[in-house]
Amino acid sequence: MPDPSRPARAYTRRTVLKSAAVTTAGTALSPAVALAGATAPSVIAPGESAEIALSVNGREHVLTVEPRVTLLDALRERLGLTGTKKGCDRGECGACTVLVDGERVKACLTLAVMRQGSDITTVEGLADGDRLHPVQEAFIRHDAFQCGACTSGQVMSAVACIREGHAGTEAEIREWMSGNLCRCACYQNIVTAVADAAREVGR
């Protein structure tokens, strides 16, 4: 299984299209410089913005945000990483699930300023070049989506769910994937895909 925390080498049509936004909104810089900023977050006055460093898919970004900017909005609107979806924007749907230091979290329920110094992995950071992550492949193989709006959240959650060891049975998968809703109700195929990916990863 590729390590999702390593730098992304995947460039999809979307990331290429969005690369202009990335370079204008956030500047990649050497890890040493970013780390110096990351270890000492500073006070930001109400209404003010400040420069923060975020490590996303193995790349360091410096961006200017107000404290009220969620990690989700920072990823989508500032870094152009729109693979992470905004569904409910209140922690109920799971569409914005990303990994922070390897653990799945809801990016809408945390502030970007609180994640300085953490390693963030989004769906854009899962594939290894053209080779998809086993969970992504299993979702395609089992047609585990319809509209696709929840899919990147489902995939990120499934990656963590499998790594946590919570994908042993169908019932266990249903319980431990319960933080991700699918309005198309593709649950049966999602569960099958997660179970299949878990077997694949375990091999």
Added chain:
Amino acid sequence: MRAFGYIPVREPAEAVRAVRRAPGAAFIAGGTDLLNLMRDGAQRHEHLVDINRLDLASITDSTRGLRIGGLARMRQVAEHRSVRENFPVLAEALEASASPQVRNMATIGGNLLQRTRCGYFRDAASPCNKRTPGSGCPALEGWNRGHAVLGGSEHCIAVHPSDLAVALLALDAVVHLLGPDGPRHVPMDGFHLRPGQAPHVDTVLRPAELITAVEVPRRTTAVRSRYLKLRDRATFEFAVVSVAAVLELRGDRVRDVRLAFGGIATTPWRSPEAEAVLRGAPLTVDAIERAGRALVREAVPRRHNGFKVALVQRALVELLSGLGGLR
């Protein structure tokens, strides 16, 4: 969300000072409840003091008991070996809460301080005595299916939503605090306040006080403990009714029992009346049913929540008969 300032801190005393000095300040830990409250306009803060870098996340296990740092995450506690072996009710309550993602984020201290899910409280356009003192309580005569049948007042009948708090109450846990006047500790039984005349005050916390730890005393009885949560869907939902029980049997008799309830009351609800019925008595379905009746003797059901009175009694029978090996 309205703009606010951001104050990261490194030491507990610094955190307390920051919240005391900065205007309209609050602590932020997991943020999973606070950010939604701020989005909805149910709570407003001019500054957030980020306490995530404080060294308060460890869990230590000793002969006295378990000391859980206020910043320990829900998942971390639920996965802890001693919690699973010695205090199963605690692990069960945690794993029945929220979603895996939220449990990776939300802290133990924050969980105890989460605010009610009452729809009128969360909707900034509705009157609500808890949010805006003196504005009224639409739940009394309105949609109150999710509301409390115990511990309410004519000013508020909102339910406390925490599963963890119910389990900690049954375990006689103690909350450790640090405030401007130094440290103090408060038993879980009494930490949360009934609405009475002042529903806007949820707990005994004083301004700028921080939850530094929760201590769970070690008792052999806690090994036989369980949490039962009934919800409107199978998972990822707040309790309609929940029961935490810690049971110690000697032969077929109840040597000790501690019962706490969620979903039915304005605070996590301990029932000394129900416990007294069972203590010293043979554990039978009949005795559990009598305990259930003692629990709801003072219940004040409203238009839509009367079913909780029957449901919680059945939940108690289900839980205790399973725990006591009656079936």
